[in-house]
Amino acid sequence: MKDYLKEYLITLRVERNLSPKTCDAYKRDLNDYLDYVKKEKILKISQMDIRNYIRNLNNQGLAPSSISRRFSSIRSYHKFLTSEKLMVENPTLIISSPKSPKKLPVVISEHEISEIIKCIDDESHFGKRDKAIIEMLYSCGLRVSEICELELSNLFLDDDLIRVFGKGMKERLLPIGKRAKVYLNNYLIHVRPNFNKRGQSSSVFLSRNGKALTRAMINKILNRWSSLSGISKSISPHTLRHSFATHLLEGGADLRFVQALLGHSDITTTQIYTHLDKEHLRQVYKTHHPRS
The missing domain is CATH 1.10.443.10 (Intergrase catalytic core)
Incomplete structure (x- = not known):
């Protein structure tokens, strides 16, 4: 299955227009996964094999966000293999992506x-x-x-x-x-x-x-x-x-406007800043409202 990795990486670069840095991250993730498959002498990858690999990453002490990213790389690779008819079934289809806790970004004040x-x-x-x-x-x-x-x-x-x-x-x-x-x-x-x-x-x-x-x-x-x-x-x-994003929202900017300025393709990426903005609103309420 490693034979198709080079072809997949070319697809990421040319068809999906991903940056060299992102392609390198995919390459590292998939090389680690495929080395595991080879080491375990797995001939036909099953859902259990992938679950065992994720468990192995957990045992190594990898951060949940890193495990989630690796699983995303694996799922994408298997999707490519099945779409190109290089593999009959995609073993990742009914496996839920490992949850990575959402960390609120660190923000500093204008002052x-x-x-x-x-x-x-x-x-x-x-x-x-x-x-x-x-x-x-x-x-x-x-x-x-x-x-x-x-x-x-x-x-x-x-x-x-x-x-x-x-x-x-x-x-x-x-x-x-x-x-x-x-x-x-x-x-x-x-x-x-x-x-x-x-x-x-x-x-x-x-x-x-x-x-x-x-x-x-x-x-x-x-x-x-x-x-x-x-x-x-x-x-x-x-x-x-x-x-930058948080201060814009605190100043009343529309979320779509902030999304465009940040260059986020998906607004859900921008929505993390609304959590910060809600905290700001909470603080303003507590400070200024007589019934807070």
Whole structure:
């Protein structure tokens, strides 16, 4: 059955337009599953075999979310095999997906974001760059991969817009706020030319060597400034994206509007933020209503 894995991965990349990173995750999940099948000398996979594999993952101490993702990969692969008539029956059909507990995303307040921005030394080249990055992550709700891959040709600052390519290379246009635009222009005019002395990079955000910043570098930048600002919470670029969505909903934005800005293909992904918004409404009620 492993013989068909390469063909399946090509299908994911070409027909479903999944990113290389997502395809790699499928490949890792399925290689582990198929190694288990080989090790157990399973010739015809049954529902019991798959249940045993899931039990095995549990015994290894894998997180419920990881087990759920692996099962999703396995189910998708078996669906492909049966649709291509490479397998007679899909043994995953009547197996329920393992439940992964929903974790509410960590969110920071507008004040905390302002404190991070305020502590950045924007007299230095790195400070100017970092201020633009952090403000854009928050005010545009970008994924860290989207800001890493942002290119000069994706900036339409005269129209107050930027273009990003999200999961599956889905394109979306996003408004850029006044403050983010000021910080970005400051970086583009005064810093980027110094980092891009050879003029070879088209990426917006560069290291001092003129190379595009990586996810790890941006995480490090955010960790540094959030720590210096005195915020004790563990903050990642995704925390700023979560905060962007939550603050929009708290301000009265429609869920569909937030979905479009975040680039979610399914609104159920966006609905997790309504839990946070309900908590905000609860707090407002308790604080301000005389009968609370």
